[in-house]
Amino acid sequence: MQQISSFTPEGKRVIIKKPELLAPAGSLEKLKIAVHYGADAVFIGGREFGLRSNADNFSIEEMREGVEFANKYGAKIYVTTNIFAHNENMEGLEEYLKDLQEVGVTGIIVADPLIIETCKRVAPNVEVHLSTQQSLTNWQAIKFWKEEGLHRVVLAREVGLEEMLEMKKHVDIEIETFIHGAMCIAYSGRCVLSNHMTARDSNRGGCCQSCRWDYHLFEQDDHKEEEIALYQEADDPFTMSPKDLNLLEGIPQVIEAGIDSLKVEGRMKSIHYVATVTSVYRKVIDAYCADPDNFKIDPKWIEELDKCANRDTAPAFFEEVPTYKEQMFGNHGKKTTFDFAGLVLDYDEDTKIVTLQQRNHFKPGDEVEFFGPEIENFTQQIEKIWDEDDEEIDAARHPLQIVKFKVDKPLYPNNMMRKGVL
Amino acid sequence: MKKPELLVTPTKVDDISRLINSGATAILIGEEKYGLRLAGEFNRDDIKESVKIAHGLGAKVYVSMNALFHNDKLEFLPEYISFLSDVNVDAIVFGDPAVIMAAREAAPEMKLHWNTETTATNYFTANYWGQKGAKRAVMAREINMDSIVETKEKAEVEIEVQVHGMTCMFQSKRTLIGNYMEFQGKDLKVEGRSKDRTLFLHDPERDAKYPIFEDENGTHIMSPNDICIIDELEDMLDAGVDSFKIDGVLKSVDYIEKVTSLYNEAIELYLQDPDAYQDKKFFYLEEIEKIQPINRNLDTGFFFKETVY
Structure with missing residues (x-):
């Protein structure tokens, strides 16, 4: 097993095997934000063969631009090509994989051996990572995939820390695991609820999340031909909505286990989510690796993650099989406490005027918070607001409108502004 | 035209001779520790006994090991496979590559059938598992008749298709x-x-x-209807699909027995006289409708249904 830590000449332990922080990017803008906010790698979806057919997804040209941008910052790009293909989906696969190689993506995330084998044959420079859709739950299966020439495996979401440790002990291959975000309540790849209920193929990107709908649990009494409701009128209905994954507090253990890549889910989420989650985990990983023995979770990190959460979170299978406490019954959603209000384009140090692109309504008198990789979070009350032509306005009403106002502390391009919602 | 295997799932040892006498030519059994969603629980003594009965009547015995195994189950796999080999089980049904790894060590001669259910969706991947040691691929229930026929044409492995019963959705x-x-x-x-x-x-x-x-x-969550394509067997018989499976999970043996004998009759009739099958196929369907449990309607699954994505 690879060495995780070593000692400095002064005798301080430091982590030398720092895991990759892998962030989701549903669009070129999110890709740039993810890298800017500290992601070592991002995963994106193409127009075909991926599992989020409703997402924006990248054209080959957009991927090229993404790769060029990522290269400048030493970041890697992986493309999700993790459908289980039907015969009719084979067409165009070779061309697509050759395009990915030519564009220069580092790897693809794959579930179907059709795509694994085709990639090995036509795009040998592209790394092949086994998708969580294969629901990989044991080290012998990992050994099998290593022998098949895969570069990396993504574990099933059902794998806990003890199991990860054993996997690392038995097989020398890069292991990626989810640390944050929404997840399937079924073994991935083993759910076709969506196919049955809405004729949308979950394993080709059509999942309509039927698991999160409300159902009623009954018992059939075959002898009496009677159906007995197993709920009272006042009970919340049966549902299968898992709390979102949040492994913030488990990061030290995951690092010590030698896990190679820590993945944040959410290609469909906003840039506010991508920026917030990426920057928090960046700070956690850096802080732990620099001084593992004096590391403490900063309550501010937990608070910060909460600012972009629209559902409750839990560590899922990390320690044991989740109970009802890691599921949501009744009201599944949680009110978001913050809106993403604006993206910083420029800041004039002399006049202290920020130029900002509006992303949500705000007006003079509002208290807002700024955050970004170059700054410590701070809050500020907005005074006068001007539009692009320096006309004073009573509110920033229009999406993507360019506005200016005074901010006391320095800001940098791509810093973000958020606003509390009541 | 060759007669396909008719694979059924007994609920207990005593069912086996009844089902074989009704036309079953292979049975699928196993225990919950290794296999998913079985019609009955068969411990080692039961498996031994089942093999004796089935082989005595000229039928094959397959044992299900298609669970998703976590690390803690790995240590049991080689020994279980050795046992199955020792008692002359005809094939093992697997989904997890860990079973291939264990079988290579414990019983390299043992036949393997690849069955992950939902993810067996194209002929290339069926052949891929063939190269890794599988003799047969069990196709996902979510692919349509045209794909099944095309897959059979291009497959280098045997193809098994579920023609009747409940399917797993989750x-x-x-x-x-x-x-x-x-x-x-x-x-x-x-x-x-x-x-x-x-x-x-x-x-x-x-x-x-x-x-x-x-x-x-x-x-496990199961489908609301039972697949039944006793009146739509022509294409798959013409294509030479190797095995037709009747899944009896959550059904009584009386039901499984009756369905088995009807499918057997329908298949034999088609092979002898396709026109006579055309005349009689709706009769078979009606016979099955008569014995359907309450709350269980019949449908044709995804054989003729397109999914979008």
């Missing part, structure tokens, strides 16, 4: 029924949540009822 490692009951504040020891209770989820939007049960492998 498997979670979480104990979802128990979790709900605990959430409601019920005492699980009193309530129970197993296959022995006939539980179902009612979907008010579609007015559908989905059987649900928990076992060692987690929570």
Whole structure:
């Protein structure tokens, strides 16, 4: 097993095997934000063969631009090509994989051996990572995939820390695991609820999340031909909505286990989510690796993650099989406490005027918070607001409108502004 | 034209001779520790006995090991496979590559059938598992008739298709029924949540009822209808699909026996006289409709249904 830590000449332990922080990017803008906010790698979806057919997804040209941008910052790009293909989906696969190689993506995330084998044959420079859709739950299966020439495996979401440790002990291959975000309540790849209920193929990107709908649990009494409701009128209905994954507090253990890549889910989420989650985990990983023995979770990190959460979170299978406490019954959603209000384009140090692109309504008198990789979070009350032509306005009403106002502390391009919602 | 294998699932040892006498030429058995959603629980003595009975009547015995194994189960695989080999089981059904790894060590001669259910969706991947040691691929229930025929044409492995019964829609490692009951504040020891209770989820939007049960492998949710294509067998018989499976999970042996004999008759009739089959096929369908349990309608699954994505 690879060495995780070593000692400095002064005798301080430091982590030398720092895991990759892998962030989701549903669009070129999110890709740039993810890298800017500290992601070592991002995963994106193409127009075909991926599992989020409703997402924006990248054209080959957009991927090229993404790769060029990522290269400048030493970041890697992986493309999700993790459908289980039907015969009719084979067409165009070779061309697509050759395009990915030519564009220069580092790897693809794959579930179907059709795509694994085709990639090995036509795009040998592209790394092949086994998708969580294969629901990989044991080290012998990992050994099998290593022998098949895969570069990396993504574990099933059902794998806990003890199991990860054993996997690392038995097989020398890069292991990626989810640390944050929404997840399937079924073994991935083993759910076709969506196919049955809405004729949308979950394993080709059509999942309509039927698991999160409300159902009623009954018992059939075959002898009496009677159906007995197993709920009272006042009970919340049966549902299968898992709390979102949040492994913030488990990061030290995951690092010590030698896990190679820590993945944040959410290609469909906003840039506010991508920026917030990426920057928090960046700070956690850096802080732990620099001084593992004096590391403490900063309550501010937990608070910060909460600012972009629209559902409750839990560590899922990390320690044991989740109970009802890691599921949501009744009201599944949680009110978001913050809106993403604006993206910083420029800041004039002399006049202290920020130029900002509006992303949500705000007006003079509002208290807002700024955050970004170059700054410590701070809050500020907005005074006068001007539009692009320096006309004073009573509110920033229009999406993507360019506005200016005074901010006391320095800001940098791509810093973000958020606003509390009541 | 060759007669395909008719593979059925007994619920217990005593069912086996009845089912073979009704036309079954192979049986699928196993235990919950290794296999998913079985019609019955067969311990090692049962398996030994089953092989004796089935082989005596000229039928094959397959044992299911298609669970998703976590690390803690790995140590049991080689020994179980050795046992199955020693008692002359004809093939092992697997989904997890860990079974291939274990079989290479424990019983390299043992035949393997690849069956992950939902992910066996194209001929290339069927052949891929063939190269890794599988003799047969069991196709996903979510692909259509045209794909099955095309897959059979291009497959280098045997192709098995489920023609009748319930299918699985969902498997979670979480104990979802128990979790709900605990959430409601019920005492699980009193309530129970197993296959022995006939539980179902009612979907008010579609007015559908989905059987649900928990076992060692987690929570399973099953299809609202039973597949039945006894009146649509022509294309697959013409194509030479190797094995037709009747899945009897959550059904009585009387039901499985009757369905087996009807399919056997339908297949034999088609092979002897395709026109006579055309005349009689709706009769077979009606005969099955007569014995359907309450709440279980028949449909044709995804054989003629397109999915979008």
